[in-house]
Amino acid sequence: MSLPEEEYLTKIVSAIALTLNEDLTIRYVNQYGLKKLASVDSSLVGKSVNQMGRKPISERSIEEIDAEHWEQIFNAIPMPVFVKDRQHRWVFFNDALCNLQHKTRAELQNKNDYDFFPKAQADRFRQEEETLFLTGKEVFSEEFSLRNGTDSYVLIKKTRIKISDGQEYLLGCCIDITKRKQAELALIESERRFRSLIRHSPDIIAIVGKDHLIRYITPSFYRLFELSENDIIGTSILAILHERDKDNYFETINKVVGPKSEGIKVELRLRRSNGQYAILESFIKDLSFDPAINGIVMNCSDVTMVRAQSEEIERINKLLDADNNYLKNQLKNEIDARIDLKPLDFNEFKELYPDDAACLKYLAQLKWENGYRCKKCRQEKFGAGKIEYSRRCSKCGYVETATSGTVFHRIKIPILEGFYMFFLLRSNPDITARELSICTSVKENTCWLFKKKINALLNKNKGMQKNWEAQMLIPITSKKQ
Structure with missing residues (x-):
């Protein structure tokens, strides 16, 4: 090589550098070391480090250091280092640069940026280096490149150097910052996403x-x-x-x-x-x-709109409740009027009370509208009984059914038919047992017994209990149905 290797090292290593032989004698000391170490001069080359400052026992010139030794020194530098000539070719570099570029020495030797980078990027490198050669001003930049199909980021410092024969070279040192840059970009992206969410939330x-x-x-x-x-x-x-x-x-x-x-x-x-x-x-x-x-x-x-909507919904619900109460009262009045004026068809009646459960539920609501109290111990706490809509005293265990103590007490026929016959007899006491049997499919004899007891109740309380709901709650003392 036309450029002496020791001048590379002198330019690259801006610190005290000593090279020792195996016997710990000084093999080389750079110019910075000669300036900073008062006890060290070129005459100490060949001395042991333990003999620094003593009388030299041997001397050896820097020119005697072979190229292989200098290559080892360069390769010991962990960061990629390279030297380019005036034609922008890589004329000297260490193993760290080969590892960064994923190339062999033969692939990099005397090549330039156009051999490995896109033309636009290589043009920029060329212009940047030309400016450096002309002005001598150091370049410190962050470069992005695509190496082996993956993104790579490198921090590069380029310096112009002149050697003793007057030739100019470009000395470059690199640091691979790919992982740091990826983490930085990920952080920037995270902050950008966070700011966007905050801005539009x-x-x-x-x-x-x-x-x-x-x-x-x-x-x-x-x-x-x-x-x-x-x-x-x-x-x-x-x-x-x-x-x-x-x-x-x-x-x-x-x-x-x-x-x-x-x-x-x-x-x-x-x-x-x-x-x-x-x-x-x-x-x-x-x-x-x-x-x-x-x-x-x-x-x-x-939540301003939500609260306003909630208040509006509450207002509407109150109006709906009022309308529902009005409609319920109207329906009840209609039912009362129809029960009092004319008999209902059984199919029409079933629309109001579709099954036995509906009748028992309605009867339980009437019976315990003002609260429950046990007939045995007068306790007011209760639980659900085994029979549908019955109540079991929490204290004594007495079970009271919905029909107990009403006109349907111990009724043997389905409660739905019993309800219907009660309404028919209330509106038309003269209806025959045969007609009741035809309307309800209950045996004629059973209809006759039920009619007898209901008519007796109605006649007994005539003028006293005008409300049919109240009449349903009047018990029949007779044990027979």
């Missing part, structure tokens, strides 16, 4: 100091309240807080202060620019112990 995040001054607030606040950053940052949250919510706010802040607090959810009303108040469902937590936050964090959701 409808929820509000605010950081308030213990002095109640607003230090930070997300953009959604400005959209909702139609205020600017100058209007709100540095001002007290108390200035826009509803007067009736201030006590609740202070109470909440006092509870959440401290690193062990889990946070508290509270509703606060804040004033908009137009004077109206927005209802914010807020989760407040103290993060003043975190240096990155150093304040109380409020995560807020605007």
Whole structure:
């Protein structure tokens, strides 16, 4: 090589460099070492390090160091190092550069950037290096390249050097920062994603100091309240807080202060620019112990519309309840009128009471409308009995059915037919047992007995119990049906 190897090392290694033989005698010392070590000069080459400062026992010139030795020195440098000539060719480099480029020495020797990089990138390198040769100003840059199909990032420092014969070379040192750059890009992408989410989120995040001054607030606040950053940052949250919510706010802040607090959810009303108040469902937590936050964090959701809708739904429900009560009363009045004026068809009746369960449920509601009390011990607590819609006393265990103590007490026919015959007899006491049997498919003799007892009840209480529901609850003392 036309460029002496020791001049490479002198330019690259900007520190004290000593090369020792196996017997610990000094084989080489660079120029920086000669300047900085007062006890060391070129006459010490060949001496043991333990003899530094003593009388030299041998001398050896730098020119005697062979090329193989210098190659070992360069290859010991962990970072990629290269030297380019004036034609921008790699004329000298270490193994670390080969590993970075994933190339052999033969593939790199005397090659240039155009042999390995895209033309646009190689053009930029060429222009950059030409400027360096002309001005002598060092270049420190971060380069991206595609090596073996994968992204690679390298930090490069390029310096112009002149040797004793006047020739100029470009000395470059590289650091592979691919992993660091990938982590940096991942962090930038994560921050970009986070900022985008914060920017477009409808929820509000605010950081308030213990002095109640607003230090930070997300953009959604400005959209909702139609205020600017100058209007709100540095001002007290108390200035826009509803007067009736201030006590609740202070109470909440006092509870959440401290690193062990889990946070508290509270509703606060804040004033908009137009004077109206927005209802914010807020989760407040103290993060003043975190240096990155150093304040109380409020995560807020605007529930103004939800609360308005809830109030509207509640108002509508009240109207619906009133309408339902009115319709129920109208239906009851209609049923009462129809029962009093004319008999119902059995199919029409079944639309009102479709099965036995519906009849028992309705009878139980009438019977215990004003509360339950055991007939045996007068206890008011109860549980469900084994029979449908029956009740079992929690104290004495007495079971009372829905039909017990009513006109249907110990009835032997299905309760649905019993209900229907009761309505028919109430509206038409003269209906015959045969007609009752045809209407209900109950035996004529059973219909005759039931008619007899119902008519006796109605005649006995005539003028006293006009309501058919009340009449259903009057017990029949006779044991026969």
